[in-house]
Amino acid sequence: MYPSGLKANALLISVSLIALTVMLGVRANTVARVHIEGSKALLERDIPLQQMLFQLDAAFTAKQQAQKKWEITEDVAYGELFAKYGVLEARIIREVTEVWPGFDIIAKEAANGGLTEAHIQRAQEMLISEKAAALRDAREVAAGLLRVMTVALVLSIVITAWLILLLYQGLLHPLRRLRDATARIRDGELACRMKENGVSELKEIAQDFNSMAARLETLDQAKNDFLATISHEIRNPMTALKEGLSLLASEEKKLSAESQKKCLSACLIASKRLEFMINNLLNLSRTESGILERDFSRRNIAAAIQTAIDEIRPIAERKSISVRLLAPELVFMSFHWEGIVQAFVNLLLNAIKYGRESSIVDVMITNEVPSPNVEIEVMNAGADIPHDELPKIFDRFYRGANSLKQQGMGVGLHVVKKVVEAHQGAVSALSGSGHTRIRISLPKTQRLSGAASFVGGGHG
Template sequence: MKRISLRTKLIVHSTLLVLGAVVGVGVSLYLAERLYLLKRFEHTQLENVQSLVQIAREAITTRNQQLLESYLSLLRRSRALTYAMVHTGDGTVIAHTNDRQNGARLADPMTAKAVATQEKLLRQEGKIADDIVVDLTLPILKDQRRLALARVGYSKNFMAQLVDQALEAARERVILAAAVALAVGVFIAILLSFLLSRPIRHLRDGAHRIGDGNLDHRIRITSRDELGELAGEFNTMAAKLQELDQLKQDFVSNVTHELRSPLTSLRGYVEFLLRGSAGPLNEEQKEYLIVVKNNALRLARFIDNLLDVAKIEAGKLELHREPVSIADLAKEMQIVFRPMGQEKKVAFSTDIPADLPPVLADPDKLSEVFTNLLSNAYKFTEESGRIELTATRENEFVHLVFNDTGTGIPPEALETVFNKFEQVKPTRGLARKTKGTGLGLSIVKGFVEAHGGRVWMESAPGRGTTAHVLWPVADPAALSEEEIA
């Protein structure tokens, strides 16, 4: 599954939140605008019927028919108006926006309901032709006596059209405002995500550096909130780890030095006994002493490895650089590993160009790099396998490639294969029986990087392993300057 960064999650979630808020507000504004328009139309209708009541009362009282008809002609200009009229209690029309209805006696259901009602305001709906009409009826009173009824009818469909037309402009404004709000919200969301994720990225990078062994690294504290407290705890943890690492290095250094002296003495006495200086030995006694000698040598190599690791970690590795021929070192390695190759029937071949320049290296350290890498290759290569060493020049480096047909390294182990005491656990064949201290590749990495080079592994289970080493080429001009100095 593809990893999604915290910053991306913050941007996505914030954008969705802003989008939801904008949509919610936009819809709310749209519905509120629609409700406002409908209320405004209803209020307009009520004002019109109330005005009609006042004009009609005046016209009936003063018997001024022209006043009433003039007002009805004014109402007739409204596009949503279906009719406006004044009629008596028995339905006889006194005045109508349709002059042909004047004097007619209405007997439709809405008129019957309007005549029969005792309410101050009657709102009803009825169908006229293919349209639905909203009818408002108010009684015309004088001294609590009903003189007539004032009625105004509006087309419901036409009012809906007017509302939609008014909402169209409102809709455009709402969409524009929503787009601007969304753009501003997304910008603020991105800005906040950067501001919030920056200290978290610093914590992550710091944790990676500390995890990679850079215990001197400290996370810069820029805030006094929970993230600042977490950064402080990280720094405290790094300081304690650094203190423990120093104690460990001191312990390893002291123990290895303390072990080396008695071990040297032990090896000396074993050699003394094997030479027969203390008297003749039988075969069984010699066999026992050889076992002691071999294990003492093995322990001595382990102690040397521990000392090398301690020097690498402390930055106190002493290097005596000089030009070293890769071709000569490869021939030496063929001689050293010939017995092991013959025993396991593993072929070892080299491909070193004749014009390959020498590298600048401490001969002992470079020899140990070759020995460790080739030892691992022989260790994990089964019978009738092959080991190849090739070298080519790449700019200011010599690229060394150690390739074998062994059991290979699982992908998950490639990232940690150079760690101290890290041993790959093979799953098949003779590799299951191999043993080691887990320091060889760590020493290789330390020696290579101390010379300004780089080392990495490529491997797959069952397909062998390829170790790559980039080693600086010896610069003749630089060497001459050093000799003069």
């Protein structure tokens, strides 16, 4: 099973990890800054405070000595000295209290009952214990940060491992299946398909793979059908030719002049069918490789169509069909002679094959002066092409419902379309009320496309 929404999962996890890291970073930064600031203030305060306490101690001692000497000698000078040190002592106590509010209790006690040695000593001890408490705090904060970082690290490792597992299941597993499926296609198992599930990207790969395999299968089938059809189609005229010729060559069966003529005509038709078939295949590959356009020359297209009519006349006669060309005598334009002859042979063969016996096939060329195109129409009388088949009849290998009893490969109209397109023209089909018309429109002037095209035109 693929995890669904791998992309969304990975995105969510990455965003959470980044958010967690950012939050932890900001928190650690704030805590560390507060403690650094605190420690810095403590250090900055400590030295001057020590000095002040030292001065206080000195002022206190000097005051006591002056007092003792004043009491013994009763000298006024010592009395003044005592008072002076007393003022100094009071000033230092004020200054210490300003810098260090914790000294306030001692300052109050000294104000009430006078400063003693014990006060100064207590102040020293209070300072030391304050420093020790600050150090303890810093250690605890550091330990806390370390704990949070460790948890984050463990979390990251777990999440990363989970992601790797997801990737393994979500990517590696399907990749292996893709490799297996590719190997099966390589070995000729064209019906092999992949399951179209999983995350969107893998689903798309599976869909592309399946459409590629389906296309390969269709092409393979088309190739097989084509080979089967072509060998079947070639076999028919080949057999007719072989049998006709062996009949003519037979020593035992002497044919009458009439039968010999019939036999020769059958051979001629069989060889023509072979020729048309081979020409069709040749033109198909010519149009598909784009080499048809290289051989354009400015000639009379009515003459090319007349050549096509002459070629199929023996076949038309067998069905008592007459073919008429209604056209101006000269219609000069740039085109590929063999391509156009083949296209009209195909259209006429269809008109005969699917046309009614003893009917007329009309070929009309219209070359109006203001029109940029020459219009040509081939019309026959016969069963209609069903409406839904009309868009498909120009497809390669397509054969209509009416063709079941007829020979053919389904390439005739496809070659017509390809030849017309090589001339930058258009072809369409109309069928109804017992008449089928194939219309071709060819530009009189070829648009230049590289060295391949010629500039033609004119009218006859």
